[in-house]
Amino acid sequence: MPDGQPMLKLENVHTYYGNIHALKGVSFELQEGQIGCLIGANGAGKSTTLMTISGLERCKEGTIEFLGKPIQRIAPDEIVRMGICQVPEGRRIFPRLTVRENLMLGAYIRKDKDGVQQDLDRVLGYFPRLAERLSQDGGTLSGGEQQMLAIGRALMSRPKLLLLDEPSLGLAPLVVETIFEIIAEIAKEKITVLLVEQNANAALQLAHYGWVLETGRIVLQDKARALLENPKVREAYLGEG
Amino acid sequence: MDLQNLFDMSSLFLQQLVNGLTVGGVYALIAVGYTMVYGVIELINFAHGEIYMFGAFITFHLITVYKVPFFVAALVAVAACAVIGILLDIVAYRPLRNAPRLAALITAIGMSIFFQNLALIKWGAQIKSYPLEALPPFFSDVAVRIGDVQVTWLQVFILATTLLLMFALHTIIHRTKVGAAMRAIAQDKRAAALMGINVNRVISFTFALGSSLGAVAGILVGVFYNAIWPTMGYIAGIKAFAAAVLGGIGSVPGAMLGGVVLGVAEVFGAGYLSSQYRDGIAYAVMILVIVFKPSGLLGKAMIQKV
Numbered sequence: 001m002p003d004g005q006p007m008l009k010l011e012n013v014h015t016y017y018g019n020i021h022a023l024k025g026v027s028f029e030l031q032e033g034q035i036g037c038l039i040g041a042n043g044a045g046k047s048t049t050l051m052t053i054s055g056l057e058r059c060k061e062g063t064i065e066f067l068g069k070p071i072q073r074i075a076p077d078e079i080v081r082m083g084i085c086q087v088p089e090g091r092r093i094f095p096r097l098t099v100r101e102n103l104m105l106g107a108y109i110r111k112d113k114d115g116v117q118q119d120l121d122r123v124l125g126y127f128p129r130l131a132e133r134l135s136q137d138g139g140t141l142s143g144g145e146q147q148m149l150a151i152g153r154a155l156m157s158r159p160k161l162l163l164l165d166e167p168s169l170g171l172a173p174l175v176v177e178t179i180f181e182i183i184a185e186i187a188k189e190k191i192t193v194l195l196v197e198q199n200a201n202a203a204l205q206l207a208h209y210g211w212v213l214e215t216g217r218i219v220l221q222d223k224a225r226a227l228l229e230n231p232k233v234r235e236a237y238l239g240e241g
Numbered sequence: 242m243d244l245q246n247l248f249d250m251s252s253l254f255l256q257q258l259v260n261g262l263t264v265g266g267v268y269a270l271i272a273v274g275y276t277m278v279y280g281v282i283e284l285i286n287f288a289h290g291e292i293y294m295f296g297a298f299i300t301f302h303l304i305t306v307y308k309v310p311f312f313v314a315a316l317v318a319v320a321a322c323a324v325i326g327i328l329l330d331i332v333a334y335r336p337l338r339n340a341p342r343l344a345a346l347i348t349a350i351g352m353s354i355f356f357q358n359l360a361l362i363k364w365g366a367q368i369k370s371y372p373l374e375a376l377p378p379f380f381s382d383v384a385v386r387i388g389d390v391q392v393t394w395l396q397v398f399i400l401a402t403t404l405l406l407m408f409a410l411h412t413i414i415h416r417t418k419v420g421a422a423m424r425a426i427a428q429d430k431r432a433a434a435l436m437g438i439n440v441n442r443v444i445s446f447t448f449a450l451g452s453s454l455g456a457v458a459g460i461l462v463g464v465f466y467n468a469i470w471p472t473m474g475y476i477a478g479i480k481a482f483a484a485a486v487l488g489g490i491g492s493v494p495g496a497m498l499g500g501v502v503l504g505v506a507e508v509f510g511a512g513y514l515s516s517q518y519r520d521g522i523a524y525a526v527m528i529l530v531i532v533f534k535p536s537g538l539l540g541k542a543m544i545q546k547v
């Protein structure tokens with residue numbers, strides 16, 4: 001891999017839902033080992049961006065490169081195999097599978113039994129509360145525990161790039177804090193993270209770089225710290241002004 | 242005298258129970274096909290009854306035309322039906338995956354009619370039967386006799402096969418990776434795709450599995466009643482569908498239970514009321530379930546899907 005090649009690169013990505021033009025030429029680059037943060041109001045196209053990267057929505061125009069390879073026409077399961085895993089908005093755990101089954105489905109693409117066991121131990125180390133509930137149905141967990149399960153499940157695929165869609169949504173402040181601490185831990189393990197958040201303050205404090213999405217377009221991008229200082233951002237997304 | 246009466250009654254009861262379980266096991270084999278496919282793509286595969294019919298006819302064809310031994314013919318027919326099930330999904334249903342539900346449903350009915358007519362062209366409308374000399378001779382021997390109650394080896398074979406296949410199915414669904422993927426897809430297709438599951442491949446596997454079991458059922462019934470005909474899948478399909486609804490559509494244990502309950506109810510209804518009611522019982526059960534407990538015996542409460 002040549003030096004300085006971004007892990008993820010979107011160029012002029014356009015995605016539609018029928019006639020609805022949800023992404024209107026989104027471009028950005030995320031460097032390996034960094035935490036990137038996508039912020040924006042409801043309906044801006046944040047989830048659509050992640051779904052287009054994961055291949056569940058298809059862009060009509062533009063390219064998405066992962067480690068230099070175009071992936072915008074590759075099947076979703078193949079994209080996971082290449083090392084991109086998503087924790088979707090609303091957690092989307094499997095409610096009638098046990099916690100253990102949920103986690104093992106995260107490792108669906110893997111054949112290395114020992115490695116999977118190691119990662120299971122690692123995930124349960126991150127989230128000890130899941131360890132106590134392995135044989136419980138996923139649907140019986142609390143919201144915070146379900147979010148932990150969703151993140152744990154994604155980590156079980158041993159991703160190179162982790163896409164997180166609003167992991168703090170609907171959670172109590174204390175739980176949000178735990179989740180953000182874990183995200184920081186994950187990033188230390190050389191997993192690149194693309195984080196979508198409405199909780200812009202916490203997210204930008206964690207991230208290296210940030211993008212502001214408005215009705216399908218990136219309107220602002222900068223180092224996360226600079227965005228935190230930016231008056232426009234403070235007014236629109238940090239509840240000030 | 243009274244005691245003799247009681248004995249006669251209880252032996253009749255026992256005989257009908259065995260018959261009911263035999264029939265019910267076969268319904269269960271077909272019903273799990275409906276329920277599994279419904280589980281993964283929310284479609285009532287109305288052509289499933291025709292896969293059952295193909296199972297019986299392909300076996301017949303191999304035995305009579307190519308003189309293939311019964312068990313070999315049956316295995317080949319089951320494999321062929323698995324392939325037909327996969328193709329049915331790919332050709333007829335997959336292009337409509339994101340279309341309105343009604344479009345897929347109408348296509349399913351169309352495929353059912355198409356398959357019936359294909360069989361009609363190929364094998365004619367006449368009722369066919371397996372040549373006796375081609376069947377294993379032990380089938381017609383009596384295995385167990387208690388008083389007046391007789392159970393033939395064929396019935397033992399049907400019951401054992403059904404039990405074995407149900408056990409195998411349960412193992413696949415709950416102990417294997419592809420089984421976990423099937424259950425995941427039934428709960429959330431997009432989330433399953435995000436886990437790297439090739440959704441279409443698992444759906445194909447589900448069709449293959451359901452179609453194989455349906456084919457086995459067709460062969461067993463064909464041998465049991467010694468009669469097969471191109472529209473045999475229609476009534477069997479409706480009954481198995483009723484069994485799946487009774488158990489709770491989407492629930493595999495429900496379909497097994499529903500099949501057995503329906504089979505037993507049918508045989509007893511025919512025995513104690515009138516044999517003319519036999520086929521009506523499935524409809525009555527289906528209507529009662531839909532009116533009083535739409536989620537079925539073991540089904541999860543669900544929103545209207547069809």
Ligand SMILES: Nc1ncnc2c1ncn2[C@@H]1O[C@H](COP(=O)(O)OP(=O)(O)OP(=O)(O)O)[C@@H](O)[C@H]1O
Pocket residue numbers: 017020022040041042043044045046047048049089198
């Ligand atoms: N399945 C869909 N069908 C039609 N339109 C959709 C669909 N999903 C999203 N959209 C539309 O696309 C646009 C972008 O939606 P998206 O879900 O990506 O926004 P978001 O930034 O994730 O919002 P939120 O913060 O509410 O999650 C919105 O206008 C939305 O209404």
Ligand SMILES: [Mg+2]
Pocket residue numbers: 046047048089165
């Ligand atoms: Mg969203």
